[in-house]
Amino acid sequence: MKSKKHHPSRSKYDRRPAQNPPVPVIGLEAEFTLLVDGKPRRPEMIFRDPRDFVRASMLPRTGKSYQLPTGGAVYFDTGVIEVATPIIEVGPGCCLRAVHSLWEQIHYIRGELDVLERVRGQRLDLCGFSAHYNVSFPAAYESATRSVGKLALLLCHMLPLPTMLLAANRESTGVGVRPRDGRIEITVDFTPDPELMAAAVSTAIGVSYEVMTWKSYELTQLTERSIPVIEGYKPRKHTSRKGWLARMDCYPRNPFTADVNATDWLCRDGQMRSLRGAAREIATPFASAVETMGDATTVEHALAVLHGRARSLLDFENRPPGYENVARERKWNRRRGRKLPLSNYERVIxxxxxxxxxxxKGIRYQPVQMVGWYEVAVREMRSGVRLVLTLDDLVSGE
Structure with a gap:
């Protein structure tokens, strides 16, 4: 067992206000239930912290999280193991970079649990629980009529249907959109297939980022832009933190268990549509933005699912078994992700x-810990002076 160490606070280094990235960024998180010999257990009851199953020496972060050797973070959060990517600058292919990074973190954790299984003689599975897609809301877009709160509500009328088709399964219960400090967070079930996850993330982020550029975030945009909305749909307040949630009971009937191809959903414009058809109508106008966030293969995959040429997880009668043992079978296209260059922030991290x-500024520093997602506590190697630098401070010298 490894002994716990005190995590130094920001005030130990300097007292300047916390910094935020000057450019838009994205980041992904995934939560897993820990199954011990097939039974769910709270990780806090099995381990003191992630250092009990990660063998490498990890750089501490503020709070109770640790920086993985693969660049992301791991921590325990209310009974689940959560892994997160580093922040990645918004730009061509950024969603592919983020999904690749997330699966690198997941497979690293899976490898460490494999070793522990052999030591303990127990089966330790990661059961997919939820995923969060985060994207910055640039301050330049904010005004009296365009707030991050209004944006979240508007997106909660647009994102749920395409996200259901691309990311959810028949046991899913909702898709959420939460306004956070300077960002939008989309909450959905974990998707156990990396390629399908890339399509889901690229679509959700691509739609969100383009909608941010609209001159108005009022719900009247739905009618003005002919965006289909199910008649009777009314989002509810999110179950955690502020925000909105498209739960199954926000619709006339449960869309997650419905036939996604049946044209039996009345929309507000008076037309009957299938869930797949409505999702396709919402997402298709954003195909260019989706391709920018991913690539041509990603948008082709997303449109194939929305057109019915490829299967959605909602097409399966039951939730696929891959949810119960995520990353045990290492069948994902690592090579495709490796073709993408690391972002500036990833290179520093x-x-x-x-x-x-x-x-x-010509001086060498030793990294001590991550302070949030954008700052690094460092120690000058000659004098021992400590300070907090941003990733941008370090980009030019990395």
């Missing part, structure tokens, strides 16, 4: 987690 020296 790669140096941070490997504990290699960092350069800033």
């Amino acid at each position: 790669d140096r941070v987690v490997s504990k290699r020296p960092l350069w800033y």
Whole structure:
């Protein structure tokens, strides 16, 4: 067992206000229930913290999380194991980079649990629980009529149907959109297939980022832009934190268990549509934005699902078994992700987690811990002086 160490606070280094990235970024999180010999257990009851199953020395972060050698973070959150990507700058292919990064973190954790299984003689499975897609809301877009709260409500009328088709399964219960501090967070079930997850993330982020550029976030945009909305649909308040949730009971009947191809859903414009057809009408006008966030293969996959040429998880009678043992079968296209260059922030974080020296204004520093997602506590290697630097401070010297 590894002994716990005190995580130094920001005030130990300096007292300047916390910094935020000057450019838009995205980040993904995934939550897993821990199954021990097939039974769900709270990870806090099995481990003191993630250091009990990760063998490598991990850089601490603020709070109770740790920086994985693969660049992401791991921590326990209310009975689940949560892994997260580093922040990645918005730009061409950024959603593919983020999904690739998330699965790198997942497979790293899976590998560490494989070793522990052999030591303990117990089966330890990661059961897919939920996923969060985060994207910055640029301050330049905000005004008296365009707030992140209004944006979240508008998106909660647009994102649920295509996200259901691309990310959910028949046991899912909802898709949420939460306004956070300077960002939008989309909450949905975990998707156990990396390629389908890439299509879901690219679509959700692509739609969200383009809608941010609209001149108005009022719900009247739905009618003005001919966006189909199920008659009787009324989102409810999110079950955690502020925001909105498209739960199964927000619709006239449960859309997650319905036949997604049956044209039996009355929409507000008086037309009958299938869930698949309505989702396709919502997403198709954003195909260019989706392709920018992913690539041509990603948008082709998303449109294939929405057109019925490829299967949605909602097409299966039951939730696929891959949810119960995520990443045991290592069947995913790592090579495709490796073709994508690391973003500037990822390159810095790669140096941070490997504990290699960092350069800033011609001076060498040793990384000590991550402070949030954008800042690094460092120690000057000659004088021992400590300070907090941003990823942007370190990009030019990395």
